[in-house]
Amino acid sequence: MSERPDPDTGLRHKLFGAVLRICVTFAILGLLWHLTDGPQVLALVVQTEWPWLLAALVSAHGQVLLSALRWRLTAAQLDQSLRKRDAIGEYYLSQFVNLAVPGGVLGDAGRALRQRHQAGMLRAAQAVVLERLVGQVALFVVLFCGFIAAIAVPGGLVLPGWVSDIVGWLALGLAGVVVLGAVLARVPGPVAHATAGFGAALRLGLLARGVWPRQVGLSIAIVACNLSSFAFCAIATGTDLPLVAVVTVLPLILTVMMIPLSVGGWGLREGAAAAIWPVVGAAPEAGIAASIAFGLVILVASLPGVWFLLSQRRHPAAANRS
Numbered sequence: 001m002s003e004r005p006d007p008d009t010g011l012r013h014k015l016f017g018a019v020l021r022i023c024v025t026f027a028i029l030g031l032l033w034h035l036t037d038g039p040q041v042l043a044l045v046v047q048t049e050w051p052w053l054l055a056a057l058v059s060a061h062g063q064v065l066l067s068a069l070r071w072r073l074t075a076a077q078l079d080q081s082l083r084k085r086d087a088i089g090e091y092y093l094s095q096f097v098n099l100a101v102p103g104g105v106l107g108d109a110g111r112a113l114r115q116r117h118q119a120g121m122l123r124a125a126q127a128v129v130l131e132r133l134v135g136q137v138a139l140f141v142v143l144f145c146g147f148i149a150a151i152a153v154p155g156g157l158v159l160p161g162w163v164s165d166i167v168g169w170l171a172l173g174l175a176g177v178v179v180l181g182a183v184l185a186r187v188p189g190p191v192a193h194a195t196a197g198f199g200a201a202l203r204l205g206l207l208a209r210g211v212w213p214r215q216v217g218l219s220i221a222i223v224a225c226n227l228s229s230f231a232f233c234a235i236a237t238g239t240d241l242p243l244v245a246v247v248t249v250l251p252l253i254l255t256v257m258m259i260p261l262s263v264g265g266w267g268l269r270e271g272a273a274a275a276i277w278p279v280v281g282a283a284p285e286a287g288i289a290a291s292i293a294f295g296l297v298i299l300v301a302s303l304p305g306v307w308f309l310l311s312q313r314r315h316p317a318a319a320n321r322s
Contacts, residue, residue, distance in 0.1 A: 028267030096305035146247030
């Protein structure tokens with residue numbers, strides 16, 4: 001007779017993971033403070049040009065709003081009807097939780113859980129996963145195109161060998177995921193069933209006729225908002241990035257945020273910025289300052305999610321009907 005999992009053990013594991021991510025975040029930030037000129041980083045952050053930060057904040061809001069519309073489009077293809085207002089509110093809340101709470105995807109999990117009442121938990125989860133997946137793929141496509149442009153255009157950005165290696169490994173990893181999915185689809189049993197179900201959802205939510213052009217258009221606009229927000233933060237802290245750097249250097253830094261070892265990507269993002277900022281002829285301190293400014297901007301841009309959460313608690317009946 002199999003033993004039931006102990007809920008206390010699961011809770012302890014989650015608490016340990018959360019504490020570990022918090023410790024990793026502060027450890028990396030502290031290490032960067034000592035390895036670079038910490039006071040200089042602080043001075044660059046304090047002396048930011050507010051008009052550029054405001055532009056970054058506007059772009060960050062645009063990214064959230066467009067992402068909510070992309071999720072609404074994907075969910076509609078999977079038999080989930082979301083009101084525009086609810087999709088936007090849920091996405092702001094999801095973004096806030098992802099950035100402020102250790103775990104990285106807890107906001108997305110909550111978004112799927114709260115929208116399971118129409119088509120079931122599986123469809124709700126598939127809509128969220130597909131929406132996030134197409135966003136990451138769009139970022140990778142921009143990165144790869146920017147990398148090719150940097151190589152092909154004479155006199156453009158000169159990328160060191162280690163950057164080329166990272167981009168190459170990312171490309172291989174993406175190809176490997178596609179191959180793995182194809183292999184799993186042929187494995188008999190529940191794995192093949194689950195893979196086939198996800199493939200069917202992918203075809204409905206992303207690749208259906210009349211849907212994929214809107215998915216592509218929204219994804220390009222979302223990536224543009226995200227990159228422009230980071231670029232505006234760079235200008236605000238003293239680094240004017242050329243376009244080729246915006247579409248190569250910044251996607252690499254944002255990709256690091258996918259690693260679930262810190263809170264909201266803090267520390268990892270700043271470390272990546274410090275390492276890669278000299279590529280554009282700027283000091284590591286400037287990269288850290290730009291990354292900190294960007295982190296604060298996207299966190300502030302997600303604050304409407306707190307209002308949405310409070311309004312849902314004040315009106316639980318309306319929340320259940322949405």
